[in-house]
Amino acid sequence: ITTAIAVGVSESLGGIVSLTVAVVVFTGIVGSVIAPTLFKVANIHDPVAQGVALGSSAHAMGTAKAIELGEVQGAMSGLSIVVTGIVVVILAPFAQPMIELLFG
Numbered sequence: 600i601t602t603a604i605a606v607g608v609s610e611s612l613g614g615i616v617s618l619t620v621a622v623v624v625f626t627g628i629v630g631s632v633i634a635p636t637l638f639k640v641a642n643i644h645d646p647v648a649q650g651v652a653l654g655s656s657a658h659a660m661g662t663a664k665a666i667e668l669g670e671v672q673g674a675m676s677g678l679s680i681v682v683t684g685i686v687v688v689i690l691a692p693f694a695q696p697m698i699e700l701l702f703g
Contacts, residue, residue, distance in 0.1 A: 625668045
């Protein structure tokens with residue numbers, strides 16, 4: 600999810616916002632840097648799969664990389680950010696009781 604959504608979710612769940620921001624930014628950087636190599640190693644050539652992977656895992660930075668890879672990758676990455684953001688915002692409140700149960 601994007602940093603803006605992550606901050607809101609972190610605040611609502613009682614998380615550490617500064618840590619959340621750092622992890623989201625780190626994930627975006629690492630994901631966008633290693634994705635092309637990972638796609639080659641894992642033999643992932645489908646542009647839709649590449650775009651969805653980058654958008655849902657590496658967020659805006661991943662989408663920037665996806666646009667470099669191609670139009671389809673960029674479009675699917677942008678769509679994935681939106682869908683992932685909506686799903687997280689809807690499911691996060693339901694996940695909080697489970698998180699508290701598992702980790703105290």
